[in-house]
Amino acid sequence: MQDAPNRPYHHGDLRRAVIETALDMLREEKGWQFTLREVARRAGVSHAAPYKHFPDKAALLAELAMIGFDRLREFLSAAKPTTPKSLRDEITAIARAYVAFGMDNPALYRLMYSAEEGQAVGIHLNERALAVFDILLEVLRRGQAAGSIRKRPIEGQAAAGWGLIHGMTMLAIDGLLVPEKVGSAPLDAALSTLVEGLGSPATLGAPATTSVRGRKTKLSE
């Protein structure tokens, strides 16, 4: 270069710098379609340097996605009220934090759930994702033990919760939950619905009599 001969040949910690720069770009742009060369450029390094630290672009994206899940898990843990008044409070707090995380980091969030397109990276990635899932599982398990949550297969309940929150987050990011169409607090409304669905039979009585039981309802085959 002509203007930076003082820059040391060895960067020091280029790996971290690349990740940091990429995270910055995720924060600035809304998509994750940045180029590796641009990352290198902004890190002040030649276009091939990142390849010394990541085998290819997909590897970097996978790394970013894993960091995203880690941050999300930490964020949710931090948002969990220390002395919740009720299980509903706890679930509500977690759900709000989750959606807030997604809306604050739309590109990162979208990347987290898109990185699987890079095939087999999914293994480790799913581990991180399921670690987030476990937070929800734990709350529900405690709720079942305390009797305030229906005694149903807990994974189904957790899947319902995760699906709901994930779905609402994606819709919110996509701008599909416009206030005029959907009211000002769609998440809370949805959460009420969900929590009431999870609520224990002691208060709610028997499930509706509309005969789900006898039907073969396997989806996954």
Add this chain to the structure above:
Amino acid sequence: MQDAPNRPYHHGDLRRAVIETALDMLREEKGWQFTLREVARRAGVSHAAPYKHFPDKAALLAELAMIGFDRLREFLSAAKPTTPKSLRDEITAIARAYVAFGMDNPALYRLMYSAEEGQAVGIHLNERALAVFDILLEVLRRGQAAGSIRKRPIEGQAAAGWGLIHGMTMLAIDGLLVPEKVGSAPLDAALSTLVEGLGSPATLGAPATTSVRGRKTKLSE
């Protein structure tokens, strides 16, 4: 070309052919990261020909996404049982069809909810998406009128439903609803939870006593 002088100079209906070819490629590959040149190649046409019909690649993607929403709406309408035994049956049928559509067309489905990254195309796209939303709205409205659905702001309930189903679909596509972790029929479990949450107080009794009423639960401010 040297081997295809018999191909007529004018294709006839290249616009449709490009769309059709692109849809094929969406069906084959799991991502929507196909190249425009490849589409042109498979359509048997020069690499720049599609530009006579689409200003750029994003325009084609947006068109595909709209087609996807249209197909989804038709598919859901067709799946709606003609003489439903109950509202639960109806909701269940729609939800299953929705998830099935997503799992049968993972790349297209993902594209449908990713195309907004191409900025302002979102207007028309959201129209199509909201047309799907309206199907759900209509069912719920009918349910409220019949008394089998709680009288709550219907947009919140619909958002809950859409969010849940959309989220479960995405998770299913991503392979995050693995059977070992989550049971074999997570959707049905989630649906039970949802429908019980939507269910009218007449059957279900008063909502859980975990004090939702008095609390300010606005999220969006």
Add this chain to the structure above:
DNA sequence: GCCCCTAAGTAGTCACTGTCAACAATGTAT
């Protein structure tokens, strides 16, 4: 103190992409 080894940079190249401009073939209105 010296030498050499290697990790971590560099530049250069390749095939490929999206996009555009210039040109050719085709159908159509006058």
Add this chain to the structure above:
DNA sequence: ATACATTGTTGACAGTGACTACTTAGGGGC
């Protein structure tokens, strides 16, 4: 028939991910 708009074509351009070969900084063994 002739001018024209449409819809193809070819060829170019810059920018990309990926790979290779070269160069350098810095540390450990002697």
